Amino acid sequence: MTDHAALELEHVTLRIGGAHILKDVSLSVPEGEMLGVIGPNGAGKTTLFNIVSGVLRPTEGAVRLAGADVTTQPVHRRAAAGLGRTFQTSSLFPALDVLENVRLAAQVREGRAASVFRTPRRTDAATRRALAALEEVGMAQRAGAGASGLSHGEKRKVEIAMLIAMEPRVILLDEPMAGVGSADVPALTEVIRGLHRGGRTVLMVEHHMDVVLGLADRVAVMHHGELLAADSPEAVMANPTVQSAYLGSAA
Amino acid sequence: MDTLVLLLITGLGLGALYFLVASGLSLIYGLMGVLNFAHGAFLTIAAFLGWEAGRRISDGTWTGLAISALVGILVGATVAVLTEVLIIRRLYERHIEQALVTVGISLAAVALFEGIWGTDPIYTDRPAWLTQTTEILGARIPNDRFLLIACAVLVLGGIVLFLRRTRYGLIIRAGVENRHMVTALGIDVRRSFTLVFAIGGAAAGLGGVLASVYYGYVSAHLGSVLLIFAFIVTVIGGLGSLTGAAIASVLVAVLQQFANFYLGGTGDLVVVVLLAAVLLIRPRGLMGKAA
Amino acid sequence: MTAKSLRLVIGGILLVVALAILPLLAIDVPGVLPGPTYTPGTLQLLAFALLIAALALTYRMMFGLAGLLSFGHALFFAAGAYGLAMTLEAFGPAEWPSALVFTVAIAATLVLGFVLAATVGALALRVTGISFAMVTLAFAQAGSVLIRRNPGSATGGDEGLALDTAHVPPELVGVVDTRNLYWVALGILVLVYLIVLWVEKSRAGHVAEAIRENELRVRVIGIRPYNVKLLVFIAASVLASVAGMGYLLLQSGAAPRIATADFTLTLLVIVVLGGVGARWGAIVGGIVYTLLDQRLTALAGSDAIAALPDILRVPLSEPLFILGTLFVLVVLFLPGGIAGLPARIATGRKQHPAEPEETVDA
Amino acid sequence: SGGGDADGADAAPVAIGMITSETGPLAAYGEAYVAGFEAGLDYATDGTGEVDGRELEITWEDDQGNPDTAVAKAKDLIGQGTKVLAGTVASGIALSLAEQAEQNEILYVSGPAAADAITGVNEYTFRSGRQTYQDVATAGTFIGDPAGKKVVVFAQDTAFGQGNLAGVEAVLGGQGADVQGVLVAEDATEFTPFAQQLIDADADLVFVAWAGASSGAMWTALQQQGVFESAPVVTGLGDVATYQAYGDASGDISFLNHYFGGAAGTDIEDEMITRLEEAGAVPDLFSVDGFVAAQMIVQAVREGGDDVDAMIEALEGWTFESVKGEVTVRAEDHALIQPMYQVRLVEGADGWAPELIETIDAETVAPPVVG
Amino acid sequence: MSGPVADEPILSVRNLYGRIAGQQVVEDVSFDVPATGVTALLGRNGVGKTSTIKSILGLIDRSGEVRLAGERIDRAPTHRIVQRGVAYVPEDREVFGSLTVAENLRLAERDRSPRRELVASLFPDLEARREQRAGTLSGGQQQMVSLARALVNENRLLLVDEPTKGLAPRIVDEVADALAEAARTAPILLVEQNLLVVRRLAERVVVLSSGRVVFTGSAEELLDDHDRVQRFLGVHDEREAA
Numbered sequence A: 001m002t003d004h005a006a007l008e009l010e011h012v013t014l015r016i017g018g019a020h021i022l023k024d025v026s027l028s029v030p031e032g033e034m035l036g037v038i039g040p041n042g043a044g045k046t047t048l049f050n051i052v053s054g055v056l057r058p059t060e061g062a063v064r065l066a067g068a069d070v071t072t073q074p075v076h077r078r079a080a081a082g083l084g085r086t087f088q089t090s091s092l093f094p095a096l097d098v099l100e101n102v103r104l105a106a107q108v109r110e111g112r113a114a115s116v117f118r119t120p121r122r123t124d125a126a127t128r129r130a131l132a133a134l135e136e137v138g139m140a141q142r143a144g145a146g147a148s149g150l151s152h153g154e155k156r157k158v159e160i161a162m163l164i165a166m167e168p169r170v171i172l173l174d175e176p177m178a179g180v181g182s183a184d185v186p187a188l189t190e191v192i193r194g195l196h197r198g199g200r201t202v203l204m205v206e207h208h209m210d211v212v213l214g215l216a217d218r219v220a221v222m223h224h225g226e227l228l229a230a231d232s233p234e235a236v237m238a239n240p241t242v243q244s245a246y247l248g249s250a251a
Numbered sequence B: 001m002d003t004l005v006l007l008l009i010t011g012l013g014l015g016a017l018y019f020l021v022a023s024g025l026s027l028i029y030g031l032m033g034v035l036n037f038a039h040g041a042f043l044t045i046a047a048f049l050g051w052e053a054g055r056r057i058s059d060g061t062w063t064g065l066a067i068s069a070l071v072g073i074l075v076g077a078t079v080a081v082l083t084e085v086l087i088i089r090r091l092y093e094r095h096i097e098q099a100l101v102t103v104g105i106s107l108a109a110v111a112l113f114e115g116i117w118g119t120d121p122i123y124t125d126r127p128a129w130l131t132q133t134t135e136i137l138g139a140r141i142p143n144d145r146f147l148l149i150a151c152a153v154l155v156l157g158g159i160v161l162f163l164r165r166t167r168y169g170l171i172i173r174a175g176v177e178n179r180h181m182v183t184a185l186g187i188d189v190r191r192s193f194t195l196v197f198a199i200g201g202a203a204a205g206l207g208g209v210l211a212s213v214y215y216g217y218v219s220a221h222l223g224s225v226l227l228i229f230a231f232i233v234t235v236i237g238g239l240g241s242l243t244g245a246a247i248a249s250v251l252v253a254v255l256q257q258f259a260n261f262y263l264g265g266t267g268d269l270v271v272v273v274l275l276a277a278v279l280l281i282r283p284r285g286l287m288g289k290a291a
Numbered sequence C: 001m002t003a004k005s006l007r008l009v010i011g012g013i014l015l016v017v018a019l020a021i022l023p024l025l026a027i028d029v030p031g032v033l034p035g036p037t038y039t040p041g042t043l044q045l046l047a048f049a050l051l052i053a054a055l056a057l058t059y060r061m062m063f064g065l066a067g068l069l070s071f072g073h074a075l076f077f078a079a080g081a082y083g084l085a086m087t088l089e090a091f092g093p094a095e096w097p098s099a100l101v102f103t104v105a106i107a108a109t110l111v112l113g114f115v116l117a118a119t120v121g122a123l124a125l126r127v128t129g130i131s132f133a134m135v136t137l138a139f140a141q142a143g144s145v146l147i148r149r150n151p152g153s154a155t156g157g158d159e160g161l162a163l164d165t166a167h168v169p170p171e172l173v174g175v176v177d178t179r180n181l182y183w184v185a186l187g188i189l190v191l192v193y194l195i196v197l198w199v200e201k202s203r204a205g206h207v208a209e210a211i212r213e214n215e216l217r218v219r220v221i222g223i224r225p226y227n228v229k230l231l232v233f234i235a236a237s238v239l240a241s242v243a244g245m246g247y248l249l250l251q252s253g254a255a256p257r258i259a260t261a262d263f264t265l266t267l268l269v270i271v272v273l274g275g276v277g278a279r280w281g282a283i284v285g286g287i288v289y290t291l292l293d294q295r296l297t298a299l300a301g302s303d304a305i306a307a308l309p310d311i312l313r314v315p316l317s318e319p320l321f322i323l324g325t326l327f328v329l330v331v332l333f334l335p336g337g338i339a340g341l342p343a344r345i346a347t348g349r350k351q352h353p354a355e356p357e358e359t360v361d362a
Numbered sequence D: 001s002g003g004g005d006a007d008g009a010d011a012a013p014v015a016i017g018m019i020t021s022e023t024g025p026l027a028a029y030g031e032a033y034v035a036g037f038e039a040g041l042d043y044a045t046d047g048t049g050e051v052d053g054r055e056l057e058i059t060w061e062d063d064q065g066n067p068d069t070a071v072a073k074a075k076d077l078i079g080q081g082t083k084v085l086a087g088t089v090a091s092g093i094a095l096s097l098a099e100q101a102e103q104n105e106i107l108y109v110s111g112p113a114a115a116d117a118i119t120g121v122n123e124y125t126f127r128s129g130r131q132t133y134q135d136v137a138t139a140g141t142f143i144g145d146p147a148g149k150k151v152v153v154f155a156q157d158t159a160f161g162q163g164n165l166a167g168v169e170a171v172l173g174g175q176g177a178d179v180q181g182v183l184v185a186e187d188a189t190e191f192t193p194f195a196q197q198l199i200d201a202d203a204d205l206v207f208v209a210w211a212g213a214s215s216g217a218m219w220t221a222l223q224q225q226g227v228f229e230s231a232p233v234v235t236g237l238g239d240v241a242t243y244q245a246y247g248d249a250s251g252d253i254s255f256l257n258h259y260f261g262g263a264a265g266t267d268i269e270d271e272m273i274t275r276l277e278e279a280g281a282v283p284d285l286f287s288v289d290g291f292v293a294a295q296m297i298v299q300a301v302r303e304g305g306d307d308v309d310a311m312i313e314a315l316e317g318w319t320f321e322s323v324k325g326e327v328t329v330r331a332e333d334h335a336l337i338q339p340m341y342q343v344r345l346v347e348g349a350d351g352w353a354p355e356l357i358e359t360i361d362a363e364t365v366a367p368p369v370v371g
Numbered sequence E: 001m002s003g004p005v006a007d008e009p010i011l012s013v014r015n016l017y018g019r020i021a022g023q024q025v026v027e028d029v030s031f032d033v034p035a036t037g038v039t040a041l042l043g044r045n046g047v048g049k050t051s052t053i054k055s056i057l058g059l060i061d062r063s064g065e066v067r068l069a070g071e072r073i074d075r076a077p078t079h080r081i082v083q084r085g086v087a088y089v090p091e092d093r094e095v096f097g098s099l100t101v102a103e104n105l106r107l108a109e110r111d112r113s114p115r116r117e118l119v120a121s122l123f124p125d126l127e128a129r130r131e132q133r134a135g136t137l138s139g140g141q142q143q144m145v146s147l148a149r150a151l152v153n154e155n156r157l158l159l160v161d162e163p164t165k166g167l168a169p170r171i172v173d174e175v176a177d178a179l180a181e182a183a184r185t186a187p188i189l190l191v192e193q194n195l196l197v198v199r200r201l202a203e204r205v206v207v208l209s210s211g212r213v214v215f216t217g218s219a220e221e222l223l224d225d226h227d228r229v230q231r232f233l234g235v236h237d238e239r240e241a242a
């Protein structure tokens, strides 16, 4: 088998104290797929992302990136190997300005991101890449603003720009639309579609069903720490458990 | 055998003293995130004024000591409250700056005390019983150690009850985390913080008076010496954990005694190594909560 | 931008030149300097202030840039001073020419400083926040206790270690040569400044700043914070030893005081006084603090103070009381320190601290 | 060195730099030293402050107990043309100043700093006080013939304590005593177990060398554990502030002493005390060091003028009458050969006060020649 | 305490200015919140909705005139304002992570007889997690704690900032139900991006743009006017925003 899935989870289980937070989750995401992850609050979606990105270690089971077992690898290794993510709550470096935030990510792609022998310049490749990424999310005109002064929606966009600048192969988006004003949802949806179009594998937790349905190739449903189903959007929407446990009357 | 008993019990006594200082420190840090370098100054001023009062009213008697202790507690609490209200409060949620001002206060206070009471230690009198010894298993234990241990136990119990049994405990813990949100729930969080400082200061005040009993003198540097150990104990025990501080106090003091005696006076080195080792193995300390 | 930075560079060079020709001038600033600038006493004081400024600059690099609050920085300063004193003595008997002994001793001390910094840093950086501060404190305390214990009569204990001048270039010995020592101190400050500038402007510097804000976030973009922090720690520590060597030459000896936690606290006070926000803040802080300390002592002993009633005389005759109070006032009312002054005057508005970090849900 | 140019310069004042702790941990010692110096200067110049018509221009500087400050002040003074430095109570600072004196070829008269290392450190350095060796040798005289006796030194593990142990080993060990040290970490606060150790050692003499605030607790511990019943205990009697530090143990201790008010009974002592009292001071442990320093400086200037070599020559081997009687500046290593005292504390209306038992002859306690 | 006169607004904001870090984020904002029903505060990202609410509560530097049932509250400290019956549900949940769910709720109880049953019935999931530390709750669960803290007391006014953010669609429904229920006893000032929820709950809307009020009126008037929706909120069809 040479063609590995971009991301594979095998029997991933997580217990913290007495709580059984993830129960035997197995999932394989082929290269280039956009996978929507939905499920009620507290189902374990963010936890799953934390395990994939290395913030948490599973109690049992394995995580594979492009065939390589990364279960015990630290966060930064996985990131350097091409795994990017955003957080459910925006997290930027508040003391840096927008451009510097994104440029940090761009440097990683170039290598020697933390070298003392390299000085960032306005004209270097990392800066250009960062500016391009900001352009793509429509934040170029805010490049010089301090990150702490951004509104919620702006922060979200800058985070995505950081992802773009990192050029990861696998991307985890945790509720990218949360708190984004209605006006910006379509634009941001396009940005995410763009992320995906480049052939990248994207996993996205999102409660905005239109966005999920509009973007995802496949939708995984989590419930009480279990993976209920991973199927086409239509099939998932038709699933009665999803209907009752998740969507309610809003469907 | 008797040396062993002697080392153990005197270690316990010293641990009690460490705890009396550390309790306030740990309380204030744990609940408000303020690393209070001025704590030693609270202790010293309480010891000085306690001594001044005790000696005026009746020197070297139990009454005198009781008065000293009372005055010490009041002074400690008052000074702490003043510090909180006048200085710390203006810097709320800026923990680094808060620690910094307390550094400034401690520098200034020690200098001021030296200016007022001089640089020499002032030797104190105490009730005769405290200068005598009681024999336990062949070891002659100085009686003041029992007083220290008793006071430390009382303080530990008192503070733990306060935090468990009153609503203040809850307010204070929440306030540390997100002060704005506590006010947004309709609670005057400043009052609670002032109360914490008062309690911490009172514990330091009592510690100061007892320290002057233990050392037999008061001096401008009384607090600074104890403060270092109180810090170490607080950190080893786990920041904010009172029981942790209590356990660590005893551990540190006993270890220090043994190392000083059997390992050629290396007590301080051993304590410092212990601190580094505990933190490297368990960054949160023995009983600290997860960050 | 380039025009502005060019102006800055030229301004900097002019400032250094001005400082360098100070010993050739007879500028008298009564109340600030003890005498005209060419006198040895004044030069000694100024040289000392420059070295403290250099040390404060290294401390700022850790604390201000990377957010590493260390309570053990004094250890490395002491390592430089004691290291050079001890190696000079150790190489003393060798049959080499003095210049060679001197150079080798300096090189050996640098290596010592590096090894010490790498060891302490590698261990202490395994923890963060207050724990990091305490582990560094622990190492520094251990160093301080060792120095005072005088193992094998190597450190001179309480009495400190005198500089063995046998192999020190004669230009650096004696009061008439204080001028040369002043230039050495100025050289060290410039060197430290340039290296600090270089580190801060590099990618590593930016990453260090990001780590200060949000460590997990840095890991998630694929950088290991540990390496960067260690780099900053080692750079700052080795530079501190360089300042320590300058101190040894200037003072003709090393005293155990420079290894104490109190000394580190003084550094912290200096950096905050000067302003964490800017490099020049640390420099100004170091110089202002040293001069103040000296002048306040002079004031304390003055007749004007002695004539005051007790309630004023007692506090005013304690320099540390005034310094401590001043420091408290600066933290309270001048959050950016001295370096924050221009901006405050410009905006005329109170500065707020950055918003508390957002929590990462993990 | 630029020797004093003849005539014209003669009337010019002589700059004397006095550096000592006026603030900082040793400020109290500094105060006694300063008062003693003023008295000595007044005595030695007959109240004129001049030597042969030349004014002694005295500049006082505070070293704050900090060598850095001391060195800076010294350099400043030297830079301004000071020919004589004197003072300081801390041995570490005294050694730094001695170093400056040598580098810059000026005279230095060290103050109360006790370290033996100051004696003979270089040709420019003299001392006006006693040194550790003399303390220890004094204690040695208390036990008759030390040969075969067991002496335990109980001291802090500091330069001062180590110096005392080394001193006892040299003095009493040299005379055949079996010397053993119990050194306690400086920051230790608990002394009971060590007291136990002293009893277990079963010594003929316990020599205690202790400085600093923890003395009170240490003595209490010795007393509580019964050390005084097991062996005679000897220690140095410090300044007035410490007289009450020994608590109930006071009567049980034999003290060696450098000086206390009234110890000497000489005329010059009366002169000093009168002057001290006029200035509102009391005679204390280090008053004499200041007094002697003034006498030495006046002598050096009188005989040597501005020339440091002449000053050195004037002092080397100089024998003179001082507060404690006849004292000699030994030519070889500049040690100050002086009598010492054996003292006890007796309780009076104002608490404990010293009482002289015996004066120990200067030669008996003279340190061996350095070098 | 006399009940509010029927047509007197419960909250009236006049010329409110707010500053964060020396930067003006609320500029001369004036509007009223009637004594009944839900008033929605709308606007694009970053226009200053959250800041307006924080200014009302005194959580950021503010100046201007704010009246609660006729009484000035613009000088009162936050806790006093809240004690007068104003509850706040912040944008970022702001639960006390180191406290348990039960402790979070207990802390919020101001009334002598807090409405614990109501909260328990609204958020059964929380009941099961009473002893869990709030910091370990999922994002949505934290949002529930945050809402529960406000609803546990009787209030005269609720200030609710984006309560449905990050909630599963079914929970969004439930929260909307809960708010509708709450609105029957106390008026609500609601910041919300989900226009479906706005349409369902709000009678009146206030629209902000760059820190200023640009529209005040009935919800229907705004939402049915596609032009205005497009102009103020940048949305063509509200369904798109759901």
Ligand SMILES: Nc1ncnc2c1ncn2[C@@H]1O[C@H](COP(=O)(O)OP(=O)(O)OP(=O)(O)O)[C@@H](O)[C@H]1O
Residues within 6 Å of the ligand: A016, A017, A019, A021, A039, A040, A041, A042, A043, A044, A045, A046, A047, A048, A088, E132, E136, E137, E138, E139, E140, E141, E166
């Ligand atoms: N330390 C812990 N102890 C007990 N339970 C925990 C702990 N940490 C997390 N949990 C629980 O694990 C579950 C999974 O949380 P997670 O954040 O992954 O949910 P989610 O699917 O992302 O929800 P949301 O959509 O609300 O963000 C939650 O029910 C949470 O309460």
Ligand SMILES: Nc1ncnc2c1ncn2[C@@H]1O[C@H](COP(=O)(O)OP(=O)(O)OP(=O)(O)O)[C@@H](O)[C@H]1O
Residues within 6 Å of the ligand: A148, A149, A150, A151, A152, A153, A154, A179, A181, C355, E020, E021, E023, E025, E043, E044, E045, E046, E047, E048, E049, E050, E051, E052, E091
């Ligand atoms: N801490 C801060 N420092 C500086 N500026 C800030 C800060 N917080 C907010 N701002 C500024 O205030 C403006 C208003 O922010 P606010 O959070 O009130 O907007 P909002 O309308 O609630 O946006 P959203 O819909 O994204 O929540 C924003 O443009 C932002 O730039």
Ligand SMILES: [Mg+2]
Residues within 6 Å of the ligand: A045, A046, A047, A088, E138, E139, E140
């Ligand atoms: Mg989540």
Ligand SMILES: [Mg+2]
Residues within 6 Å of the ligand: A152, E049, E050, E051, E091
């Ligand atoms: Mg908002």
